[in-house]
Amino acid sequence: MYYILNHMVQYTWIGFDASFAALSDATRRGVLEHLGRTDASITDLAEKFHMTLTGMKKHVGVLEQAGLVTTEKVGRVRTCKLGLRRLEEEAAWIERYRQLWDARFDELDKVVEELKRKETVDGRKKRQ
Amino acid sequence: MDARRDSEPTPMKNPTTTERKSDRELVVTRTFNGPAHIVFEAWTKPELLKRWWAPKSFGLTMISCEADVRVGGTYRLVFRHDAFPEPMAFFGRYIEVTPHARLVWTNEEGEGGGQVTTVTFEEQGGKTLLVMHDLYPSKEALDAAIASGSTSGTGETFEQLDELLVTLGASVKRS
Numbered sequence: 001m002y003y004i005l006n007h008m009v010q011y012t013w014i015g016f017d018a019s020f021a022a023l024s025d026a027t028r029r030g031v032l033e034h035l036g037r038t039d040a041s042i043t044d045l046a047e048k049f050h051m052t053l054t055g056m057k058k059h060v061g062v063l064e065q066a067g068l069v070t071t072e073k074v075g076r077v078r079t080c081k082l083g084l085r086r087l088e089e090e091a092a093w094i095e096r097y098r099q100l101w102d103a104r105f106d107e108l109d110k111v112v113e114e115l116k117r118k119e120t121v122d123g124r125k126k127r128q
Numbered sequence: 129m130d131a132r133r134d135s136e137p138t139p140m141k142n143p144t145t146t147e148r149k150s151d152r153e154l155v156v157t158r159t160f161n162g163p164a165h166i167v168f169e170a171w172t173k174p175e176l177l178k179r180w181w182a183p184k185s186f187g188l189t190m191i192s193c194e195a196d197v198r199v200g201g202t203y204r205l206v207f208r209h210d211a212f213p214e215p216m217a218f219f220g221r222y223i224e225v226t227p228h229a230r231l232v233w234t235n236e237e238g239e240g241g242g243q244v245t246t247v248t249f250e251e252q253g254g255k256t257l258l259v260m261h262d263l264y265p266s267k268e269a270l271d272a273a274i275a276s277g278s279t280s281g282t283g284e285t286f287e288q289l290d291e292l293l294v295t296l297g298a299s300v301k302r303s
Contacts, residue, residue, distance in 0.1 A: 107180035
């Protein structure tokens, strides 16, 4: 199993923080299980999990942000289903990839600043 | 709570962009406020590379970092994500090294032929424009990398996520 995980992880850990946050809640795990069986409206889900519409909207919002659920509004009904549409999926992956490199480059900025300072100091020493 | 002093204005952060340039190409760009030889040094000295490649803010911890930056030399970066017990390794070989200007390496951790990464460093007025270009062997290879990193295609991914949660649950109970 570790092999499968490891292989998957090479490419996927990028988005896992959001996924884990989304899965840390029992209601949200329940919603995912339910959506695994059938698509549902937010009203259906609120009833099924004995929640207010507002409360369920929040949970669905978290799942949506983590890329676990997609919603589509038809008329007055918002339908939830598992996963993302393909193009959105790609856009989400590219955005997570960007966030990873952005975080790396923020750290790299610090290294560059330090090397620049060091070079300035060394330069002064040489001139003295 | 703001610890910044007025005398030290926060410098403008340079934006990072990513784009799928074609079926087989992924491009990342970023400008750095320093000359190319300094940015290049930070990419090619292992003791500097290890300071930024696995950012803490992303839940990553560097375990080991080896990079023999010359043509034919190999690299191996091992790091861990907070959420996973098993470390991950990225490794490959440098196929082009032009000081202060260009680095090309292979990525060999995946199955089959991996992507080839080219990084160019272009200095303009004391700043450096960095372009990182990943060329995948085929459209299918890049699609697969994206698909395996996404959360839909639910069946298999959720099964793996389930397994993962069980593992995590077990390790939490143990501790």
